[in-house]
Amino acid sequence: MVGVIARRVGRVLLVMWGAATAGFLALRLIPGDPVDVMLGVQAQVSDALREQIRVEWGLDQPPLIQYFQYLGRLLQGDLGVSYQLRSPVIEVIAQQAVPTLQLTAAALVLALVLATSGALMGRGKRMKRVISLLELVVISSPTFWIGLLLLAVFSFQLNWFPVASSDGLASLVLPSLTLALPVAGIVSQVLRQGLDFAQGQAFSTTARSRGISPAGLVARHTLRHAAMDTLTLSGYLVGSLLGGAVLVETVFARPGLGQVAIRAIIARDLPVILGIVILAALVFALLNLVVDLSYRFLDPRLRASRAGVSA
Amino acid sequence: MVAAGILLALIFLAALAPWLVTGASPFETNAALSLQPPSGAHIFGTDQSGRDVFARVVYGTRYSLAVGLGATALALVAGLILGLGAALGPRIVEGALSRLIDVLMSFPEFLLALLVIAVVGTGEANIPLAVALAAIPAYARVARSETVVVSQTGYIRAARSLGVHPIAVVWRHIIPNIVGPLLVMATIGVGTAIVTASGLSFLGLGPQPPTPEWGIMLSEGRNFLATAWWVGVFPGLAITATVIAISTVGRYFRSQSEVALS
Numbered sequence: 001m002v003g004v005i006a007r008r009v010g011r012v013l014l015v016m017w018g019a020a021t022a023g024f025l026a027l028r029l030i031p032g033d034p035v036d037v038m039l040g041v042q043a044q045v046s047d048a049l050r051e052q053i054r055v056e057w058g059l060d061q062p063p064l065i066q067y068f069q070y071l072g073r074l075l076q077g078d079l080g081v082s083y084q085l086r087s088p089v090i091e092v093i094a095q096q097a098v099p100t101l102q103l104t105a106a107a108l109v110l111a112l113v114l115a116t117s118g119a120l121m122g123r124g125k126r127m128k129r130v131i132s133l134l135e136l137v138v139i140s141s142p143t144f145w146i147g148l149l150l151l152a153v154f155s156f157q158l159n160w161f162p163v164a165s166s167d168g169l170a171s172l173v174l175p176s177l178t179l180a181l182p183v184a185g186i187v188s189q190v191l192r193q194g195l196d197f198a199q200g201q202a203f204s205t206t207a208r209s210r211g212i213s214p215a216g217l218v219a220r221h222t223l224r225h226a227a228m229d230t231l232t233l234s235g236y237l238v239g240s241l242l243g244g245a246v247l248v249e250t251v252f253a254r255p256g257l258g259q260v261a262i263r264a265i266i267a268r269d270l271p272v273i274l275g276i277v278i279l280a281a282l283v284f285a286l287l288n289l290v291v292d293l294s295y296r297f298l299d300p301r302l303r304a305s306r307a308g309v310s311a
Numbered sequence: 312m313v314a315a316g317i318l319l320a321l322i323f324l325a326a327l328a329p330w331l332v333t334g335a336s337p338f339e340t341n342a343a344l345s346l347q348p349p350s351g352a353h354i355f356g357t358d359q360s361g362r363d364v365f366a367r368v369v370y371g372t373r374y375s376l377a378v379g380l381g382a383t384a385l386a387l388v389a390g391l392i393l394g395l396g397a398a399l400g401p402r403i404v405e406g407a408l409s410r411l412i413d414v415l416m417s418f419p420e421f422l423l424a425l426l427v428i429a430v431v432g433t434g435e436a437n438i439p440l441a442v443a444l445a446a447i448p449a450y451a452r453v454a455r456s457e458t459v460v461v462s463q464t465g466y467i468r469a470a471r472s473l474g475v476h477p478i479a480v481v482w483r484h485i486i487p488n489i490v491g492p493l494l495v496m497a498t499i500g501v502g503t504a505i506v507t508a509s510g511l512s513f514l515g516l517g518p519q520p521p522t523p524e525w526g527i528m529l530s531e532g533r534n535f536l537a538t539a540w541w542v543g544v545f546p547g548l549a550i551t552a553t554v555i556a557i558s559t560v561g562r563y564f565r566s567q568s569e570v571a572l573s
Contacts (some may be wrong), residue, residue, distance in 0.1 A: 018414055019414070136558070137551070137555065141550075141551040142513075142551070145529060148529060240421075262515070265428060265433070
């Protein structure tokens with residue numbers, strides 16, 4: 001058991017190292033002088049000043065030295081300083097991370113609720129058709145379009161929700177709904193298929209023959225089986241949520257990491273971009289680790305085979 | 312399914328011969344007609360510069376389909392090569408490529424595309440590249456697992472033991488047998504590519520106005536949501552309809568190929 005965890009953690013570290021190195025290479029691959037990027041293309045700067053900037057940022061060292069300095073700083077949690085904003089990248093990210101986290105968490109909860117109700121409601125023939133169609137539309141629509149529609153209808157026409165603000169629960173409703181819908185569509189499909197599959201299994205027939213009601217069957221048995229498939233997807237889901245958060249924050253003019261990232265990309269503020277990439281890599285690696293480990297924890301069949309009992 | 316097929320045909324027509332679908336020009340501005348609601352003269356209304364929204368949507372089809380098909384084709388070929396390498400290469404290459412594919416797969420596609428844009432810069436030409444690179448890991452992973460399965464089969468072993476050159480084995484036997492699932496992925500992948508591309512444009516990282524492109528039209532439409540909803544809603548409807556049509560047709564082909572295999 002400890003060996004499994006150790007190996008997984010090792011893989012996380014490997015991924016982190018890979019991401020950090022890839023980021024470093026990407027920075028070096030970009031054509032042009034980082035000093036130019038920092039100063040802006042129009043700046044007329046003396047060579048002496050350029051040299052000074054170069055030394056200040058450690059860009060005069062040979063690439064290999066720079067690489068190890070970079071790794072060293074990373075291990076201490078120093079992600080560098082933003083070219084554009086002149087403040088440490090960590091600060092920039094920390095300030096803007098909270099709204100994004102709120103949005104993603106709310107969207108995740110909402111998505112699970114919507115998906116579960118969608119899967120449970122789609123039992124009858126006609127309901128199944130309707131729900132399937134809804135799922136298809138929701139999955140195919142671009143997130144930003146859904147957001148636009150919701151904004152148009154609920155904020156501008158009906159005035160139920162504020163148009164552009166970030167305080168309070170009311171401003172969280174539409175953005176998290178927008179973010180949650182496509183994810184809910186996919187989870188709903190997976191859950192429904194999982195429920196159908198589990199219902200066809202022998203244990204379901206046994207349980208029913210012992211007198212458990214259809215609702216009880218779902219609640220106590222099949223839902224748990226279907227949920228396992230969802231767990232497999234959860235890495236992809238959170239990734240999808242985080243990616244969509246960038247778009248949703250733009251549509252609803254919410255502050256957050258999305259705005260930070262886009263502004264950094266347009267301004268070619270490489271330390272910030274790199275910081276966000278490394279942070280994202282960390283989040284995903286940890287998430288996959290947690291999902292991987294909880295898999296073994298939740299599914300007794302995997303546990304049993306480890307102990308040498310034939311599955 | 313039939314409806315989706317018809318819709319898809321219409322979309323292709325709009326892409327290849329926009330002038331057949333609409334008489335108006337997507338670029339012609341007319342300040343007097345700005346922000347007109349949908350009417351007989353302008354089915355989708357006009358935007359803030361007086362341009363016909365319907366014409367812009369139809370001309371935008373060309374760009375979106377081109378990016379969707381082009382990026383997907385590129386991703387498929389590159390993913391195929393990468394997957395082959397990850398399955399058949401010498402031990403070190405195999406391990407490195409497989410690790411790389413796994414790491415890249417853990418990122419969502421949109422974020423990968425965003426990352427590529429961050430490295431190569433914004434602009435109309437970079438969008439297809441970003442979309443393609445972001446899609447490659449998925450194809451590579453499928454190519455790798457399919458290659459592993461196929462290379463264990465009897466006919467491959469027979470070919471090798473007969474002395475057929477490894478490259479010929481790959482070219483004549485392995486590739487034709489793994490291309491199927493990849494093509495099926497691609498039919499749905501085109502839809503995803505279109506959404507990713509328009510998403511990047513929406514964020515302002517792609518073509519700039521006045522180019523008629525669905526993503527930037529949505530972004531512009533956002534500013535007029537209170538007064539002229541049609542500027543933003545119809546391009547988005549075009550994206551959704553295109554993706555639904557492509558997905559439905561793609562799923563149909565997938566079910567057909569599964570029937571053929573069983």
